[in-house]
Structure formats: C-alpha cells, structure tokens
Amino acid sequence: MxxxxxxxxxxxxxxxxxxxxxxxxxxxxxxxxxxxxxxxxxxxxxxxxxxxxxxxxxxxxxxxxxxxxxxxxxxxxxxxxxxxxxxxxxxxxxxxxxxxxxxxxxxxxxxxxxxxxxxxxxxxxxxxxxxxxxxQNPNDTEESIWCFLCEARLYGVDKARDQFLEVGRDPRPVMRQVYEMFKDGGDPRKLVDTFSSSRDGEYFYAYLYAGLYHEALGEEEAAKNYLVAACQSPYAERSDDYMASLAKVHCKCRNWSFSQTST
Known part of the structure; x- marks a missing residue:
C-alpha cells in the first residue's frame, strides 16, 4: 500500500x-x-x-x-x-x-x-x-486490487473488472504488472516467471498476487500453491512487511499447511 x-x-x-x-x-x-x-x-x-x-x-x-x-x-x-x-x-x-x-x-x-x-x-x-x-489516495495500486478481490466475491470477476478502480502508476515494476493482470486479465504464471529470479520482495509479491488472482477465479489448488510458495519465501520469513503476515494469515484462514508444494 x-x-x-x-x-x-x-x-x-x-x-x-x-x-x-x-x-x-x-x-x-x-x-x-x-x-x-x-x-x-x-x-x-x-x-x-x-x-x-x-x-x-x-x-x-x-x-x-x-x-x-x-x-x-x-x-x-x-x-x-x-x-x-x-x-x-x-x-x-x-x-x-x-x-x-x-x-x-x-x-x-x-x-x-x-x-x-x-x-x-x-x-x-x-x-x-x-x-x-x-x-483519499488515488495512487494506491494494492487497495484498488483488494477492492476488486472483494467485489469479485460479491458480483463475479467480470462485473468487478467493469468497475475496477483505476489508480496512478505504481513505482514498483512487480506491482505494475500485478495491476495490469487484475485490471485487464492475464497469466499469473507469466508474472511469477518474470520475477522468480528478482529481489526477495518482488518474488514474494509476484507469488502472493498470483495466488490471490487464482482465488478470485475460484481456482483453489493453484491459489494454494502460489500462496504457500509466497509464505515460504525468504522475504516472508524475515520481513516485517504487513503483507508477509497477511500471506500467512491467508493460509491459516484457508487451513493450508506450509508443506512444500509445486507451482
């Protein structure tokens, strides 16, 4: 945010x-x-x-x-x-x-x-x-995405995308690609491939939002794989980032263990 x-x-x-x-x-x-x-x-x-x-x-x-x-x-x-x-x-x-x-x-x-x-x-x-x-803050990429995630659960992905909150350009390359994927549709696999060798934070965010995207589409197994991978990243293990905690809370709420999974 x-x-x-x-x-x-x-x-x-x-x-x-x-x-x-x-x-x-x-x-x-x-x-x-x-x-x-x-x-x-x-x-x-x-x-x-x-x-x-x-x-x-x-x-x-x-x-x-x-x-x-x-x-x-x-x-x-x-x-x-x-x-x-x-x-x-x-x-x-x-x-x-x-x-x-x-x-x-x-x-x-x-x-x-x-x-x-x-x-x-x-x-x-x-x-x-x-x-x-x-x-209040029309440049917040993540809040726009989380609004979409809520409304996708209420109205479905198509309607949520029709009323997607457009915001300003995020300075983080990973979040710019995440934003475009949620706003216009895209391939989570391509997202994680792009950032799989990047800095820890970019790797974490790519996997976190790939998982959340699959959840919005109702694809639970793929969502689980990506979210668990995000939790297992070095960034999630050592960072004080609130979103690192969120990934772990997400898995806890879904009763997903942190055992090794493949994506």
Whole structure:
C-alpha cells in the first residue's frame, strides 16, 4: 500500500516506526515531520505498510494537537495490526472499529481494516473500505486490487473488472504488472516467471498476487500453491512487511499447511 499526499513529510534519523514497536510506548508516533513544499508531491509514494498506522497522528504532530482520542485511536490500530499478525482477524476488526469510534478521521485511511474484513467474508464492507481509501489516495495500486478481490466475491470477476478502480502508476515494476493482470486479465504464471529470479520482495509479491488472482477465479489448488510458495519465501520469513503476515494469515484462514508444494 502506498500513500500520496499534498504534503511531504520528511523522516529524520530518529527511530522509525515499525509494526513491532511497543504499543505501550508513551509516544505512539516516534517520527519527526517537516514540511518541504518544494518537492513534487505527485512523485511522493511511501509504503503505508511500513509507515505510521494513524494518519490523524501525522496531522496532530504537525499542528501540535493533543487529541487524546487520536492517540488512543492510533494505539487501537496498532493493537489491531498485532492481532491480525497473530491470526486473530475478528479481534483486529474490533480494534480497528474502536479506532474509528475514537477518531472518525481514521476510517478513510484504514486499509488494514479492509484486509481483515476480506478474511471475515465481509466483502461489501471491505470493498467500501478500499474505495474510501482510494478516494483519499488515488495512487494506491494494492487497495484498488483488494477492492476488486472483494467485489469479485460479491458480483463475479467480470462485473468487478467493469468497475475496477483505476489508480496512478505504481513505482514498483512487480506491482505494475500485478495491476495490469487484475485490471485487464492475464497469466499469473507469466508474472511469477518474470520475477522468480528478482529481489526477495518482488518474488514474494509476484507469488502472493498470483495466488490471490487464482482465488478470485475460484481456482483453489493453484491459489494454494502460489500462496504457500509466497509464505515460504525468504522475504516472508524475515520481513516485517504487513503483507508477509497477511500471506500467512491467508493460509491459516484457508487451513493450508506450509508443506512444500509445486507451482
């Protein structure tokens, strides 16, 4: 997931937020943000999977706000993300909903909630969440794809593709090809062949989305092979990427073991 904005936050050489940061920290947003208005904002693309969980927290940091609800909402989001990583999908949604109750500004940015809703088969709510997110960030490839995944389960692949959310150009080559495959149709085998010898992250994302594409088409065995391969990749085993956790949660929800499979 990437975030584009009308301001440019510059992160100083302070401890950068990661999803493993303690939720008991007195400062839930350990970053320093500075306006740099000379930057071309249209080029800004920061991965929200390794960035702050609470967009409102950015604004509070910039404005000097001391909204207790905002801080509590940020902590609820962190708890929800932790629960999701641990496989407690229902518990994660409860925390994300709590964050929205505490600070309604969160709802339009909570892509994590949309992912959890998908695994609870709450596809209509998931699609709504991703559409809200894309309305705020029209350059987010992955949210567009996850909206499609939800709507494919609701209406079928053809209708979901008819109303596919078009977004800006992703800077990641693997995600550009993934986007085109979901938007226009394509061959997952070609996708993974292209990136099978690439960097760990590209290999992981190619296999992850190849599996999700097969699932959208109702092809369970192929989906299983690719998703298990994604989980077995070195990137998934050592990365703090939220999507690496998602691949494992996916297999857990489908009762797929991580035993070696072939693709």
């Amino acid at each position: 990437s975030i584009s904005s009308t301001f440019s936050p510059t992160i100083k050489t302070l401890p950068i937020f990661s999803h493993t940061t303690s939720i008991n920290s007195q400062s839930p947003f350990p970053v320093s943000l500075i306006f740099k208005p000379s930057i071309n904002y249209s080029q800004l693309s920061i991965s929200r999977r390794i960035f702050l969980p609470s967009v409102s927290g950015i604004w509070d940091a910039l404005t000097g706000g001391t909204n207790n609800n905002s801080r509590e909402a940020g902590l609820a989001i962190r708890r929800g993300m932790l629960l999701f990583r641990q496989g407690d999908v229902m518990g994660s949604v409860a925390e994300f909903d709590k964050a929205i109750e505490l600070d309604s500004r969160q709802k339009a940015y909570l892509w994590q909630r949309g992912l959890s809703l998908y695994y609870l088969d709450r596809f209509e709510e998931g699609a709504e969440q991703f559409r809200l997110d894309v309305a």
